[in-house]
Amino acid sequence: MTEMRRVTAICNGSVIDHIPAGAALKVLRMLRISGKSSNPVSLVMNVPSGKYGAKDIIKVEDRELTQEELDRLSIIAPHASVAIIRNYTVAKKRSVEAHNELVNVAKCTFSNCITHGNREPQSHRLTVISVDPLQLRCHYCCRAQDMDAIIDNLL
Ligand SMILES: [Zn+2]
DSSP states (O other): OGGGGGSOOOSSEEEEEEEETTOHHHHHHHTTOOTTSOSOEEEEEEEEETTTEEEEEEEEETOOOOHHHHHGGGGTOTTOEEEEEETTEEEEEEEOOOOSEEESSBOOSOTTSGGGOSSSOOOOEEEEEETTTTEEEETTTOOBOOTTGGGGGBO
């Protein structure tokens, strides 16, 4: 656990581990954590990791991430895990779970898709075709999604 000492231990909150190196800022965005939220957040990027070469770690104090919030990360951090910390000890562990469908996580990458029209607001539904590597298809226009472009379409 020496790598965890790079960030001071937190009393209460969530530690998100095994984020792909460089993706921590996107993870914060997906969790809607910004400089405006009052919770202290610490972020470590490019920590050497045996499993995936390098990884990012985020610690959010005084906030316990739910399974639903965590599952939103499947697009950019499918191997992420979260430790819920209470009184300096791990109270719960969670990992990202793959679902059959991602609802309101990202927009379809085709700009002429019905979901981009304002007339009839649709929920954004992406069907998971494959988990590793992740492949998605739009529920409405049925087109396979460009997995690089979809990062810019996160909601
Ligand atoms: Zn579409």
